[in-house]
Amino acid sequence: xxxxxxxxxxxxxxxxxxxxxxxxxxxxxxxxxxxxxxxxxxxxxxxxxxxxxxxxxxxxxxxxxxxxxxxxxxxxxxxxxxxxxxxxxxxxxxxxxxxxxxxxxxxxxxxxxxxxxxxxxxxxxxxxxxxxxxxxxxxxxxxxxxxxxxxxxxxxxxxxxxxxxxxxxxxxxxxxxxxxxxxxxxxxxxxxxxxxxxxxxxxxxxxxxxxxxxxxxxxxxxxxxxxxxxxxxxxxxxxxxxxxxxxxxxxxxxxxxxxxxxxxxxxxxxxxxxxxxxxxxxxxxxxxxxxxxxxxxxxxxxxxxxxxxxxxxxxxxxxxxxxxxxxxxxxxxxxxxxxxxxxxxxxxxxxxxxxxxxxxxxxxxxxxxxxxxxxxxxxxxxxxxxxxxxxxxxxxxxxxxxxxxxxxxxxxxxxxxxxxxxxxxxxxxxxxxxxxxxxxxxxxxxxxxxxxxxxxxxxxxxxxxxxxxxxxxxxxxxxxxxxxxxxxxxxx
Amino acid sequence: xxxxxxxxxxxxxxxxxxxxxxxxxxxxxxxxxxxxxxxxxxxxxxxxxxxxxxxxxxxxxxxxxxxxxxxxxxxxxxxxxxxxxxxxxxxxxxxxxxxxxxxxxxxxxxxxxxxxxxxxxxxxxxxxxxxxxxxxxxxxxxxxxxxxxxxxxxxxxxxxxxxxxxxxxxxxxxxxxxxxxxxxxxxxxxxxxxxxxxxxxxxxxxxxxxxxxxxxxxxxxxxxxxxxxxxxxxxxxxxxxxxxxxxxxxxxxxxxxxxxxxxxxxxxxxxxxxxxxxxxxxxxxxxxxxxxxxxxxxxxxxxxxxxxxxxxxxxxxxxxxxxxxxxxxxxxxxxxxxxxxxxxxxxxxxxxxxxxxxx
Numbered sequence: 001x002x003x004x005x006x007x008x009x010x011x012x013x014x015x016x017x018x019x020x021x022x023x024x025x026x027x028x029x030x031x032x033x034x035x036x037x038x039x040x041x042x043x044x045x046x047x048x049x050x051x052x053x054x055x056x057x058x059x060x061x062x063x064x065x066x067x068x069x070x071x072x073x074x075x076x077x078x079x080x081x082x083x084x085x086x087x088x089x090x091x092x093x094x095x096x097x098x099x100x101x102x103x104x105x106x107x108x109x110x111x112x113x114x115x116x117x118x119x120x121x122x123x124x125x126x127x128x129x130x131x132x133x134x135x136x137x138x139x140x141x142x143x144x145x146x147x148x149x150x151x152x153x154x155x156x157x158x159x160x161x162x163x164x165x166x167x168x169x170x171x172x173x174x175x176x177x178x179x180x181x182x183x184x185x186x187x188x189x190x191x192x193x194x195x196x197x198x199x200x201x202x203x204x205x206x207x208x209x210x211x212x213x214x215x216x217x218x219x220x221x222x223x224x225x226x227x228x229x230x231x232x233x234x235x236x237x238x239x240x241x242x243x244x245x246x247x248x249x250x251x252x253x254x255x256x257x258x259x260x261x262x263x264x265x266x267x268x269x270x271x272x273x274x275x276x277x278x279x280x281x282x283x284x285x286x287x288x289x290x291x292x293x294x295x296x297x298x299x300x301x302x303x304x305x306x307x308x309x310x311x312x313x314x315x316x317x318x319x320x321x322x323x324x325x326x327x328x329x330x331x332x333x334x335x336x337x338x339x340x341x342x343x344x345x346x347x348x349x350x351x352x353x354x355x356x357x358x359x360x361x362x363x364x365x366x367x368x369x370x371x372x373x374x375x376x377x378x379x380x381x382x383x384x385x386x387x388x389x390x391x392x393x394x395x396x397x398x399x400x401x402x403x404x405x406x407x408x409x410x411x412x413x414x415x416x417x418x419x420x421x422x423x424x425x426x427x428x429x430x431x432x433x434x435x436x437x438x439x440x441x442x443x444x445x446x447x448x449x450x451x452x453x454x455x456x457x458x459x460x461x462x463x464x465x466x467x468x469x470x471x472x473x474x475x476x477x478x479x480x481x482x483x484x485x486x487x488x489x490x491x492x
Numbered sequence: 493x494x495x496x497x498x499x500x501x502x503x504x505x506x507x508x509x510x511x512x513x514x515x516x517x518x519x520x521x522x523x524x525x526x527x528x529x530x531x532x533x534x535x536x537x538x539x540x541x542x543x544x545x546x547x548x549x550x551x552x553x554x555x556x557x558x559x560x561x562x563x564x565x566x567x568x569x570x571x572x573x574x575x576x577x578x579x580x581x582x583x584x585x586x587x588x589x590x591x592x593x594x595x596x597x598x599x600x601x602x603x604x605x606x607x608x609x610x611x612x613x614x615x616x617x618x619x620x621x622x623x624x625x626x627x628x629x630x631x632x633x634x635x636x637x638x639x640x641x642x643x644x645x646x647x648x649x650x651x652x653x654x655x656x657x658x659x660x661x662x663x664x665x666x667x668x669x670x671x672x673x674x675x676x677x678x679x680x681x682x683x684x685x686x687x688x689x690x691x692x693x694x695x696x697x698x699x700x701x702x703x704x705x706x707x708x709x710x711x712x713x714x715x716x717x718x719x720x721x722x723x724x725x726x727x728x729x730x731x732x733x734x735x736x737x738x739x740x741x742x743x744x745x746x747x748x749x750x751x752x753x754x755x756x757x758x759x760x761x762x763x764x765x766x767x768x769x770x771x772x773x774x775x776x777x778x779x780x781x782x783x784x785x786x787x788x789x790x791x792x793x794x795x796x797x798x799x800x801x802x803x804x805x806x807x808x809x810x811x812x813x814x815x816x817x818x819x820x821x822x823x824x825x826x827x828x829x830x831x832x833x834x835x836x837x838x839x840x841x842x843x844x845x846x847x848x849x850x851x
Binding site: 401402403404405406454461462464465468469472473475476479480482483486487490 | 567570571577578726729730733734736737740741743744747748751753754756757
């Protein structure tokens with residue numbers, strides 16, 4: 001009986017130990033912060049349960065400090081034990097960076113995320129001080145949320161392609177907010193985007209199309225005037241080409257993928273990349289940026305006309321305007337092409353093989369245009385030859401050391417006349433064209449005459465020198481003889 | 493023909509009594525020896541100065557001072573005025589040859605010790621004329637108001653400004669302000685056509701008068717040569733006709749240079765444009781410019797550039813007053829040190845000028 005009592009007592013003690021140990025263990029693994037905050041219906045606590053960090057075993061205390069294992073509020077939220085409550089200002093991003101900027105920590109979680117996001121953010125346009133002057137304009141949680149953070153690839157993420165327009169738009173479409181930072185910056189980007197080809201497809205659920213971050217970057221967003229910005233003039237074509245030159249990626253959209261290659265060989269591409277002329281148009285100058293879309297038939301001359309205003313005006317008032325509209329020919333593009341616009345030479349004009357006029361006008365069809373094109377070409381060739389002759393003569397006179405600066409200055413007028421003539425081609429009016437060409441021919445004739453005289457004068461100077469030298473030599477010899485005669489006389 | 497000339501001579505003689513002058517010239521003799529050729533450089537310098545005066549007056553008919561008109565007026569002279577190009581080119585070439593000829597004349601007088609008593613004043617007037625010739629060159633260089641001249645004047649006046657105490661006021665005086673502007677051009681024009689020619693004419697008058705009065709100096713070594721026998725030739729007409737012959741040759745050389753190497757005008761000066769690379773002064777300032785480039789920024793407590801300028805100033809001063817410290821030559825003794833100094837100066841000038849020209 002005694003033995004039985006002892007055995008029962010031992011079992012009871014053993015069971016008590018098991019129970020205590022189990023209780024103690026469960027207290028250590030359960031996130032006691034969540035237990036309480038969830039029971040209070042606290043929204044952040046409920047969101048945190050869906051958070052990637054929760055799933056990876058990161059506790060509330062890892063960001064907020066304190067002891068998440070203790071169910072005793074005094075111990076769990078003890079400031080002396082390191083409880084900080086809600087991090088403020090730059091401490092928020094600093095808290096994220098504690099792990100996200102530490103490759104060793106991130107490796108522990110088998111993460112492949114880059115660890116320089118905060119560094120990039122600081123150098124970005126968003127890394128500037130906010131108007132309070134106490135913190136940076138933007139913290140990690142501004143875009144990623146604080147609780148309920150999910151991977152970027154998760155559709156629930158505010159930075160997932162399907163949500164990023166609204167996320168960026170929450171500030172950038174807010175006039176009152178943006179006024180404080182950049183009153184000149186438009187706030188209709190999201191609205192324009194919705195009308196763009198990208199935006200329309202995006203609305204249909206296509207997450208492959210370009211969104212804000214595709215062009216502007218994410219953590220490293222810079223102002224468009226910043227040389228390092230992905231949308232800086234010289235960088236924009238390659239930014240667009242990331243998708244548009246990728247034939248595999250663009251396969252389903254059935255559009256060409258050689259625009260970038262063509263552009264780099266075009267007059268605009270050469271001006272931008274080789275001559276470093278940032279006034280040259282890039283993709284967005286013709287297609288728009290946030291509202292990017294291929295220009296329609298009617299808008300092509302308007303798009304080109306934003307820079308080539310004279311040409312566009314002349315074309316619009318020319319007989320070609322009506323004819324092109326009737327045949328639904330894209331205006332400028334019909335003769336000049338689109339992405340691969342080469343330097344417009346005089347070869348485009350006329351009726352020979354390389355000329356674009358002969359595509360529609362022949363001796364048997366549309367004969368009036370044929371004659372006009374033929375005459376225009378003849379006139380511009382004449383002006384070109386006259387200008388070349390004038391340049392050669394001025395060069396020859398200069399080479400001969402003649403003062404020819406006035407004629408040289410007039411060469412600019414001659415060249416200007418030729419440029420004007422080439423612009424006047426777009427009027428397709430032979431009379432107007434002839435007037436401009438004649439002005440150029442008069443100028444070149446003046447230059448040729450002045451330079452010709454200078455060249456003649458060069459030879460005249462040499463003949464003059466020859467005669468002068470001859471006279472001086474005769475004088476020298478005569479003088480020498482006189483001296484000899486005098487000295488002979490003196491000796492005798 | 494001869495009778496007409498005689499009649500004309502008699503007509504003049506009857507009014508201004510030329511016979512004294514002719515008699516004086518007839519009695520004047522020039523020594524003849526192995527170094528007589530150096531005598532002609534004085535005459536050549538005079539001839540080149542006369543060319544400068546004539547071409548300068550002709551240029552003045554069309555030249556317009558002022559930063560808005562100077563360059564254009566030279567352009568007009570070069571392209572529109574009949575023989576304007578020739579006059580300008582002759583003026584520029586003769587200016588350079590004038591300095592070269594004066595330099596040769598100065599060194600020949602130096603090596604022949606012709607500055608010794610009683611010709612100290614002749615030497616001094618000659619040296620002052622040489623300094624004025626450099627001044628003519630410096631002031632005339634800016635007158636076309638072209639890019640090279642503008643920046644060279646800026647650099648040149650900057651150098652003057654470095655001299656302690658008096659440098660800055662002199663620089664402001666030369667520039668007519670803090671910077672090289674239209675005021676500088678007006679000043680240089682004034683110096684070039686009025687101030688310098690006025691002083692130069694007075695000095696030239698004294699110099700020529702003294703040469704006529706004292707005659708040409710003879711070097712020691714000629715007198716000491718074994719079997720030396722004093723030979724002379726009449727100044728008039730023998731020496732004068734020889735002078736004239738040489739002048740004609742020089743005139744032809746200038747004409748050839750003007751036709752084959754017309755003086756360039758370059759680009760119009762623009763105060764806001766960056767200075768073109770390789771700004772250099774005229775060749776006769778090049779050895780000093782090059783020396784200043786080689787002097788280190790600091791030499792002990794002194795500023796290298798200041799020290800260099802002071803050194804040139806003292807060397808110039810010592811050169812100027814040589815008749816007063818070369819006692820040996822004054823006593824009629826040989827002074828080899830003077831020759832060594834002279835040879836060193838010539839070699840130094842030639843080498844530094846070549847280096848400055850090439851690099």
